[in-house]
Amino acid sequence: MKKIGFLSFGHWTPSGQSQTRSAADTLLQSIDLAVAAEELGADGAYFRVHHFARQLASPFPLLAAVGARTKRIEIGTAVIDMRYENPFYMVEDAGSADLIAGGRLQLGISRGSPEQVIDGWRYFGYQPAEGKSDADMGRQHAEVFLNLLRGEGFAQPNPRPMFPNPPGLLRLEPHSEGLRERIWWGASSDATAVWAARLGMNLQSSTLKNDETGEAFHIQQAKQIRAYRAAWKEAGHAREPRVSVSRSIFALMNDEDRMYFGRGGDGEDQIGFIDERTRAIFGRSYAAEPEVLIEQLKQDEAIxxxxxxxxxxxxxxxxAYNAHVIETILTEVAPALGWR
Known part of the structure; x- marks a missing residue:
């Protein structure tokens, strides 16, 4: 059995061929798609976060709105770039959104990826400490965020406050109990997956990872997941971890599907560079009639x-079209694979 959700990058463009021609279109349709996905029986509505781009950016207003319109579906991110984040303010935003949603947030965070502008986090007021990289800074922000989510008091109260304080040191409010266990780390390397396990974060692994062995993408990703689980067990955490992977999967059911995706998707992994130093492997896409798709997906070790x-x-x-994409996977593909 698997939980199955959708992940939206939230693109918009002022083009007559796009159904999302403005930021408002993207935000409002994201809410509507989450509602539709819940009605179809999907388990999660997840959103990518990009800055300086015509895509979804600040996630918490959207997450709160989805939480207010839905009852059951998990609501998450994949991922928030922690290089841009103030962990203290983020704890307040996340706590508020999680309480509105009734404890359904599943927040994916990460050190981030190459962005639309050079060193965009500098415009947000952040820069790495001397001798540290922007990746170090992102992980440091993440560790502060995790510690704050525990809800322990740390701030000295004012002896003459505007409103009465509870006794002891003060924590950030509102605090949402249990959110700390629903934080995921988007790991592109085996080492950061192991680091995430030691800190007690769930693992998100996407269709991109560092090419560390030269093997097929799904094999490398499966090995990353197994290394993560081993590190989790070694760390002695009390609960079981969760692991997600993302895939582009399209069942060709009608002429419209074949028009959009009938060329079969990217049937092979691709190799590229995500910066000047890091060789990366990009996982294939899947697009075929359901019976073919089922056989292809059986071979994906990471899934x-x-x-x-x-x-x-x-x-x-x-x-409407994306609800159709989700529904066909839930009804025509997932049962045959034992996912449902």
Whole structure:
């Protein structure tokens, strides 16, 4: 059994061929798609976070709005770039959104990826400490965030406050109990997956990772997941961890599906560079008739290792079409694979 959700990058463009021509279109349709996905029986609505781009950015207003419109579905991110974040303010935003949603937030965070502008986090007022990299800074912000989510008091109260204080040191409010255990780390390398396990974060692994062995993407990703689980066990955490992978998967059911995706998707992994130093491998996409798709997906070792699958959706094609994409996977593909 697997949890199955969708992942939207939230693109918009002022083009007559796009159903999302403005930021308002993208935000409002994201809410509507989450409602539709819940009605179809999907388990999660996840959103990517990019700055300086015509995509979804600040996630918490959207997460809160989805939380207010839905009852059951998990609501998450994949991922928030921690290089840009003030961990203290983020704890307040996350706590508020989680309380509105009734404890359904699943927040994916990470050190981030190459962005639209050079060193965009500098415009947000952040820079790495001397001798540290921006990746170090992102992980340091993440560790502060995790510690604050524990809800322990740390701030000395004013002896003459505007309102009465509870006794002892003060914590950030509102505090949402249990959110600390629903934080995920987006790991592109085996080492950061192991680091996330030691800190007690769940693991998000996408269709991109560092090419560390030269093997097929799904094999490298499966090995990353197994290394993460081993590190989790060694760390002695009390609960079981969760692991998600994301995939572009399209079942060709009608002429519209074949028009958009009938060329079969990217049937092979791709190799590229995400910065000047890091060689990366990009996982293939899947697009075929359901019976073919089922046989292809049986061979994906990383999907087999994960408990959660996020379907990347082409949000610019509109809510109705993306609901169709999700529904066909839930009804025509997942049962045959034992996911449902």
């Amino acid at each position: 087999a290792e994960a408990d959660t699958l996020l379907l990347t959706v082409p949000n610019q094609l509109g809510v």
